[in-house]
Amino acid sequence: RAKEQGKARYAVYNAAMYTEAQTIWELENNLRLALERQEFLLHYQPIFSLTTQTLMGFEALIRWQHPQQGLISPVDFIPIAEETGLIVPIGEWVLQESCRQFALWQQQYPHISDLKISVNLSGRQLQTGNLIDLLDKILLQTGLSGNSLKLEITETLLMKNLESASLLLSKLKERAIQVSIDDFGTGYSSLSYLCHLPVNTLKIDRSFVTHVNEIKENLQIVKAIIGLARQLEINVVAEGIETQQHLDRLQELECEYGQGYLFSKPLEEKAVESLLEQSLN
Ligand code: C2E
Ligand code: MG
Ligand code: MG
Ligand code: MG
Numbered sequence: 001r002a003k004e005q006g007k008a009r010y011a012v013y014n015a016a017m018y019t020e021a022q023t024i025w026e027l028e029n030n031l032r033l034a035l036e037r038q039e040f041l042l043h044y045q046p047i048f049s050l051t052t053q054t055l056m057g058f059e060a061l062i063r064w065q066h067p068q069q070g071l072i073s074p075v076d077f078i079p080i081a082e083e084t085g086l087i088v089p090i091g092e093w094v095l096q097e098s099c100r101q102f103a104l105w106q107q108q109y110p111h112i113s114d115l116k117i118s119v120n121l122s123g124r125q126l127q128t129g130n131l132i133d134l135l136d137k138i139l140l141q142t143g144l145s146g147n148s149l150k151l152e153i154t155e156t157l158l159m160k161n162l163e164s165a166s167l168l169l170s171k172l173k174e175r176a177i178q179v180s181i182d183d184f185g186t187g188y189s190s191l192s193y194l195c196h197l198p199v200n201t202l203k204i205d206r207s208f209v210t211h212v213n214e215i216k217e218n219l220q221i222v223k224a225i226i227g228l229a230r231q232l233e234i235n236v237v238a239e240g241i242e243t244q245q246h247l248d249r250l251q252e253l254e255c256e257y258g259q260g261y262l263f264s265k266p267l268e269e270k271a272v273e274s275l276l277e278q279s280l281n
Contacts (some may be wrong), residue, residue: 028084030066035089039065041089042097043266046275047118047237047259048152050251055279057116057150057171059259060098062090082122084263091125101269108275118150118180121152123157126164139175146175152203153179158188166197173198179224180237185221201257202229206240209260212249219249226255 034040044058081087086224102117125131139146151172158165158181169179180188180201186207204225208218222238229236238250241260250258267275 008279010182015198024080024083027077027080028086028136029083029089031086032080034066035086035093038068040090040093042094042101043139043268044117044272045259045266046264048263049223049253050238050247050258055112055275056116056257058095058102058272059152059239059266060120062094063111078122082124085124087122088128091122092134094145095119095134096142099138099142099144099149102143102148105146105272105276106144108273109280111280112276113148116150116178117144118152119156120152120182122159126153126157126161126168131168135172135175135177146177150178150180150201152182154182154187155184158197159187162190162193169198185225188244191228194228199232201235201236201237203237203239204255206260209238209240209246209250210242217256222250222255223253226253230254 041062041063043063044060046058047056048054048212049056062074062078064074064077066072078087081090098117098119106113106115121131128134138144139149141201153165168212172179178200179198180203181199182203183205184202186205202225206220208225211218212222213219228237235257236255237257237259238246238255239259241247241250241258243262246260247258247262264275
């Protein structure tokens with residue numbers, strides 16, 4: 001009897017594994033097809049100065065327009081793309097498309113020539129070894145200048161690949177391409193290294209901002225990050241500002257920049273264009 005039960009459990013376990021593997025395999029295949037069929041698109045979330053309330057730039061955020069399932073969030077496919085390596089061609093498309101689009105906007109709306117487009121990078125892209133060549137090619141092709149581009153790299157990634165990251169960052173600096181450390185505070189940073197790396201911006205993770213007024217530890221962390229950025233003489237951006245209370249607190253703490261639903265959700269191309277038209281004068 002026990003043997004039978006064991007056997008049954010074994011069969012169930014196998015079936016579950018099979019389903020999961022098949023789903024991942026399917027998703028991987030679909031991602032590959034999505035790239036060919038050009039089903040990815042970018043939304044752009046505005047980043048504002050919290051002191052002057054002016055627009056400073058946008059963060060490009062990928063979405064997948066699935067023919068049956070509709071718009072799919074990056075949290076549902078970026079992890080698989082990273083696991084399978086598909087993030088490399090997908091990430092290349094993101095860089096290409098965001099630089100192309102932003103260069104075009106800068107031509108159409110000359111008042112945004114000082115604004116920057118921020119693009120998220122994944123670890124696999126750092127490891128390809130030809131990121132700099134790719135960036136040079138894209139900047140040349142699109143006509144975007146290096147100082148209009150900002151790359152977002154997570155803290156964990158940066159610290160995992162310190163030596164190669166430090167070389168990469170200095171090459172980016174030569175091109176005036178800026179670097180933000182994304183999701184700052186969620187990983188483990190060696191502060192002494194941080195002082196030596198040519199990093200321009202710390203982005204405070206949304207998880208600390210959400211309860212900055214309710215959880216004392218979160219307030220302490222946000223304060224500490226703002227203080228650290230000030231000491232290092234670099235910029236600081238708070239993610240996930242959703243309420244006036246969040247904004248009030250961050251302004252009181254003298255956080256320079258912010259992004260979040262209070263100002264704007266990530267916008268489609270057309271919505272960015274009407275925002276840029278409105279801010280023309
Ligand atoms: P992230 O880089 O930290 O981007 C910020 C995320 O927070 C975005 O989610 C944005 O829509 C969301 N967000 C901004 N303000 C608020 C707010 O006030 N409230 C709430 N609840 N959320 C807010 P999204 O677009 O779903 O992207 C999630 C993550 O997926 C990104 O986190 C990034 O890690 C990754 N991702 C997105 N696009 C790309 C890409 O092109 N390449 C790579 N490698 N990763 C990407
Ligand atoms: Mg980001
Ligand atoms: Mg972030
Ligand atoms: Mg985040």
